[in-house]
Amino acid sequence: MSAVERFGNTIFAEMTELARRTGALDLGQGTPDDPGPPGVLERARGAITEGMNQYPPTRGLPSLREAVARRRAADRGTEYDPEREVLISFGATEAIASALLALCGPGDEVVMFEPFYDSYGAGVALAGARRRVVTLRPGPGRFVFAEDELRAAFGPRTRALVLNSPHNPTGKMFDRRELELIAALCVEHDVVAITDEVYEYLAFGDVPHLSLAALPGMRSRTLAVSSAGKTFCLTGWKIGWLCGPAPLVDAVHAVKQYLTFSGSGPFQAAVAEGLADPGPWLGPYREGLRRRRDLLAGTLAEAGVRCLPSQGTYYLQFDTRSFGYDDAGEFCRDLPRRAGVVAIPSGVFYDSADTGRHLARLSFCKSEATVSAAAGRLADFA
Ligand code: PMP
Ligand code: GLN
Numbered sequence: 426m427s428a429v430e431r432f433g434n435t436i437f438a439e440m441t442e443l444a445r446r447t448g449a450l451d452l453g454q455g456t457p458d459d460p461g462p463p464g465v466l467e468r469a470r471g472a473i474t475e476g477m478n479q480y481p482p483t484r485g486l487p488s489l490r491e492a493v494a495r496r497r498a499a500d501r502g503t504e505y506d507p508e509r510e511v512l513i514s515f516g517a518t519e520a521i522a523s524a525l526l527a528l529c530g531p532g533d534e535v536v537m538f539e540p541f542y543d544s545y546g547a548g549v550a551l552a553g554a555r556r557r558v559v560t561l562r563p564g565p566g567r568f569v570f571a572e573d574e575l576r577a578a579f580g581p582r583t584r585a586l587v588l589n590s591p592h593n594p595t596g597k598m599f600d601r602r603e604l605e606l607i608a609a610l611c612v613e614h615d616v617v618a619i620t621d622e623v624y625e626y627l628a629f630g631d632v633p634h635l636s637l638a639a640l641p642g643m644r645s646r647t648l649a650v651s652s653a654g655k656t657f658c659l660t661g662w663k664i665g666w667l668c669g670p671a672p673l674v675d676a677v678h679a680v681k682q683y684l685t686f687s688g689s690g691p692f693q694a695a696v697a698e699g700l701a702d703p704g705p706w707l708g709p710y711r712e713g714l715r716r717r718r719d720l721l722a723g724t725l726a727e728a729g730v731r732c733l734p735s736q737g738t739y740y741l742q743f744d745t746r747s748f749g750y751d752d753a754g755e756f757c758r759d760l761p762r763r764a765g766v767v768a769i770p771s772g773v774f775y776d777s778a779d780t781g782r783h784l785a786r787l788s789f790c791k792s793e794a795t796v797s798a799a800a801g802r803l804a805d806f807a
Contacts, residue, residue, distance in 0.1 A: 436773045449761035450799040457658040457790040462706040465699040472691035481690040485513020489693045492700040493666045501636040509671040515685045516663035517623045517652040522548040524619045524648050527676040529554035533584035540774030558776045568597040579614045591624040594786040596735025598632040608640040622651045628737040629715045653696040662692040717789040717796045728804035739790040746783045753785040764806035766799045
């Protein structure tokens with residue numbers, strides 16, 4: 426059996442198909458209803474008309490690499506040379522998979538927190554490596570992990586750590602103290618960190634998004650990944666990027682060349698324009714998301730449903746035991762027909778069978794009308 430055969434269809438494909446078949450309100454896959462910044466869409470149309478339709482350079486259009494480097498410097502405090510230290514990828518997914526393939530081989534171990542985004546498991550398996558998982562558990566106001574569990578996950582075979590913050594599906598934002606511990610362990614064990622920051626601009630509370638690369642000793646051992654999908658509501662464009670020290674970026678580029686070579690020239694040009702000044706778009710967009718999160722969480726809480734804290738991303742988890750279901754998988758497969766709503770069972774993001782068994786995830790990046798109607802249906806069903 427090949428490394429990924431046992432993974433089968435992703436939960437997103439399964440639940441999106443269920444939404445299509447049943448006509449239920451789809452709060453499953455994280456695909457935003459908002460159309461994205463008009464200027465960025467217009468620039469993509471212009472780039473196609475201008476004829477930017479052939480292969481861009483494998484490292485990405487210089488204009489986009491420069492825009493990424495400027496944003497990282499301004500927003501995260503880390504400087505990168507756009508020539509050698511920035512790589513444009515086919516979404517964050519390709520950047521993460523290429524990084525895992527570049528760094529890891531059989532016998533190597535990769536530390537990650539569960540629940541974890543499904544592509545990390547597949548990437549580690551494709552590399553022939555093994556994952557070591559540390560569990561995030563709900564605490565007051567935020568998800569937390571046990572320091573001793575994280576320490577125990579590191580060992581002589583640890584080659585890489587994957588860190589996702591803001592975190593899908595919990596909405597957790599890792600704070601400075603947590604990042605300092607992670608950084609200290611990466612330095613002590615000579616481990617490279619791959620940071621998945623695709624939700625970097627979707628943080629709602631007082632905890633700002635911090636990039637692990639900005640901590641002392643980490644720039645030289647971090648591959649920082651992000652993408653335009655969540656920031657600009659352009660998930661189908663699949664424009665991602667990775668920043669890090671030149672030798673590591675060279676290694677990832679070597680893999681990336683043989684996966685997709687390069688792609689999406691007009692969309693790269695448009696995202697470069699969007700990154701130049703994302704503030705005017707992001708402020709109202711983020712505020713709208715916060716409102717929808719509060720509407721959803723408030724309606725569910727009023728109906729007696731236990732919701733888990735979400736500090737960022739556009740996901741909210743709840744406990745399906747509030748609906749009399751011990752198994753969120755069963756709940757999510759029944760829900761479209763019984764209540765006309767689609768949710769994602771969080772158990773698929775866990776290795777440990779029991780921890781996420783009764784958690785389900787809702788995406789609140791849908792229109793306010795859809796979020797409100799779905800919240801009402803869930804409340805009636807509770
Ligand atoms: N990482 C996380 C945590 C995600 O939720 C997603 C979902 N889009 C991705 C990576 C993939 O990003 P992209 O579409 O840019 O490949
Ligand atoms: N990131 C999206 C989510 O978590 C899904 C992306 C995908 O379908 N691969 O909903």
